Amino acid sequence: MDERKRDSIVAYLQRRMAEFGIEPDDIAASIAADQEQLRAARYRDATGNTWDGKGDAPQWVIQATSAGQSLEHFAIGATTAAESMKSNNVDWRDDPFAGTRLATIKPERLGAG
Template identity: 35%
Template sequence: MATYAQLQQQIMLLEAEAQKLKRSERAEVVARLRADIAAWELTPQELFGRAARRVVPAEEARFRDASGRVWGGRGPRPRWLREALAAGARLEDFRVGAEPVAEKPAAPKKSSRGTQPR
């Protein structure tokens, strides 16, 4: 009869072998699924339900970044846009088809002691 340590060693070897087989079969499974999806013209909503995100076609995009990521302007802002805004960018910087907004000169600060000079 095998000892506990020997069984643990066999388990580790079998798990490693299973992972190797999974990786080698994965590409075949993905190719088969893609072919079936194309043949049946399945939509993300049909596959994943209402929670599936709608992909915004490039021609419907209202906002775009330099990497080509787009947002249609509806629903929650995507992470890339939220991060850019948090870093100091303006929403207008990403608007598709809009001219860049010119920087306005800063207005002089008013004195908090009143408007009359001394």
């Protein structure tokens, strides 16, 4: 972002903060509270909703589990079966055939000729 755009955005934000009586400390406290909530979260959905697993389940958890989804699907830090089956030790950037016709030929076509 160029310097003029940045300065313009900063000036706009400062005006809006003054208009609503928001102090920089208020923003810092809000960011800290959000980060703490994310650290405490044990479950997260695709839209970013989180739940710490304590108390009553939020509506998004109730809807998902009622629809047949397991709670473990939303666990933060848990690996799914598909992720655990991935081979993480292959670096395809060094593939000598990448971008060539050989990279697009299906294996069944490579059999007996």
